[in-house]
Amino acid sequence: MSGMRIGVLGTGTVGQTLGSKLLTVGHEVMLGSRNVDGQAAVGWDEAAGPHGSRGTFAQAAAFGELVVLAVPGTAALEALALVGPEPLAGKVLIDVTNPLVFAPDGQVTLDPVNTDSVGERVQRAYPAARVVKSLNTMAAPVMVTPSRVPGHHAVFVAGDDPSAKRETAQLLLTFGWPADSITDLGGIGAARGLEMLMPFWISMMRHLGHTDFNYSFPAAA
Amino acid sequence: MSGMRIGVLGTGTVGQTLGSKLLTVGHEVMLGSRNVDGQAAVGWDEAAGPHGSRGTFAQAAAFGELVVLAVPGTAALEALALVGPEPLAGKVLIDVTNPLVFAPDGQVTLDPVNTDSVGERVQRAYPAARVVKSLNTMAAPVMVTPSRVPGHHAVFVAGDDPSAKRETAQLLLTFGWPADSITDLGGIGAARGLEMLMPFWISMMRHLGHTDFNYSFPAAA
Numbered sequence: 001m002s003g004m005r006i007g008v009l010g011t012g013t014v015g016q017t018l019g020s021k022l023l024t025v026g027h028e029v030m031l032g033s034r035n036v037d038g039q040a041a042v043g044w045d046e047a048a049g050p051h052g053s054r055g056t057f058a059q060a061a062a063f064g065e066l067v068v069l070a071v072p073g074t075a076a077l078e079a080l081a082l083v084g085p086e087p088l089a090g091k092v093l094i095d096v097t098n099p100l101v102f103a104p105d106g107q108v109t110l111d112p113v114n115t116d117s118v119g120e121r122v123q124r125a126y127p128a129a130r131v132v133k134s135l136n137t138m139a140a141p142v143m144v145t146p147s148r149v150p151g152h153h154a155v156f157v158a159g160d161d162p163s164a165k166r167e168t169a170q171l172l173l174t175f176g177w178p179a180d181s182i183t184d185l186g187g188i189g190a191a192r193g194l195e196m197l198m199p200f201w202i203s204m205m206r207h208l209g210h211t212d213f214n215y216s217f218p219a220a221a
Numbered sequence: 222m223s224g225m226r227i228g229v230l231g232t233g234t235v236g237q238t239l240g241s242k243l244l245t246v247g248h249e250v251m252l253g254s255r256n257v258d259g260q261a262a263v264g265w266d267e268a269a270g271p272h273g274s275r276g277t278f279a280q281a282a283a284f285g286e287l288v289v290l291a292v293p294g295t296a297a298l299e300a301l302a303l304v305g306p307e308p309l310a311g312k313v314l315i316d317v318t319n320p321l322v323f324a325p326d327g328q329v330t331l332d333p334v335n336t337d338s339v340g341e342r343v344q345r346a347y348p349a350a351r352v353v354k355s356l357n358t359m360a361a362p363v364m365v366t367p368s369r370v371p372g373h374h375a376v377f378v379a380g381d382d383p384s385a386k387r388e389t390a391q392l393l394l395t396f397g398w399p400a401d402s403i404t405d406l407g408g409i410g411a412a413r414g415l416e417m418l419m420p421f422w423i424s425m426m427r428h429l430g431h432t433d434f435n436y437s438f439p440a441a442a
Contacts, residue, residue, distance in 0.1 A: 113334060192420050199417050206407065210441065218437050
């Protein structure tokens with residue numbers, strides 16, 4: 001699983017980090033953004049070498065045989081509206097977003113939440129895309145370098161298309177995730193619980209004072 | 222920390238399991254319910270021996286030097302309204318609830334969620350109670366027998382009163398929780414994230430096929 005063309009939508013820390021890792025493991029990557037000539041896109045592109053490029057959201061989605069959605073969760077549908085259904089049809093769309101809403105008082109809430117999730121909304125809006133929720137439960141550096149966290153810890157996949165989850169798992173293996181760390185939580189409905197981990201994750205981050213942690217699930221045999 | 226009088230509000234699985242464990246570790250326990258002569262209360266009382274008794278929510282709260290809130294989260298304020306502020310004033314009130322709402326289609330949602338939590342609501346409604354959110358992140362058998370789950374795993378405390386969290390931690394030690402498993406997540410606001418773990422917990426339960434699991438948090442040093 002190398003030498004794919006992958007479109008990464010989003011030029012924030014998550015998009016840039018995933019884009020760079022995907023280059024490292026041998027893919028061609030186009031980083032998509034609203035503003036192709038913005039500082040983030042240009043900076044990443046200049047450092048990316050011959051296998052990296054930048055484009056609009058629509059260009060990056062069309063470029064990719066597989067597409068990663070790495071915009072803020074609250075902007076996910078708006079970003080995909082600039083792409084439209086055709087460039088996404090039939091493709092694995094890995095949704096790594098969290099719909100965080102930051103209030104002036106420092107409180108963080110989610111929108112949508114509880115009765116819906118970004119993962120489900122994206123799948124409903126683009127039924128021909130093969131949406132997989134993954135990687136949204138940890139900080140960007142841990143996503144691409146799982147060894148930053150010691151011991152056994154988990155990365156989740158959730159989605160309605162089993163083969164899309166298998167392709168996502170293949171990609172995670174190349175990131176360094178051990179096979180037994182990749183945890184299939186079922187259909188895209190599980191995106192709801194995965195996104196709702198975020199308020200707890202923020203409490204844990206404050207408790208530990210850093211983001212190099214992750215979840216593990218000791219369980220009886 | 223034995224020989225306390227403890228009121229447990231709620232006769233469901235969680236209330237009965239915690240009540241029985243509290244007897245085992247040497248406390249006097251009154252199990253409080255809406256219906257003192259209901260089957261659950263009578264059955265528990267008959268098996269409880271001389272140190273266990275049953276009463277109304279108000280009687281159990283008045284009886285306890287420490288009170289455990291183990292009703293359904295959606296019924297928490299209603300149950301406490303039958304108690305009133307006086308019997309709770311100054312006492313540690315351990316809130317183990319989750320505000321689960323079960324829809325006919327099997328979907329589970331939370332109410333409150335995202336912008337509020339049961340823990341925060343209870344603390345606001347009873348400002349003289351010393352509310353600690355704890356134990357709501359796992360199945361009842363794991364609460365009282367942490368060794369059901371192998372290895373290191375976590376139990377959380379969150380609340381605005383540090384001494385109330387210390388008393389709760391003391392109680393958890395007597396349940397068999399190792400000191401380094403007891404994780405202080407800060408003020409009662411962290412109850413929000415702890416309650417929002419539940420949809421994910423349900424996905425994990427379905428994934429594993431049982432409830433003998435818990436969370437652990439591998440982290441960089």
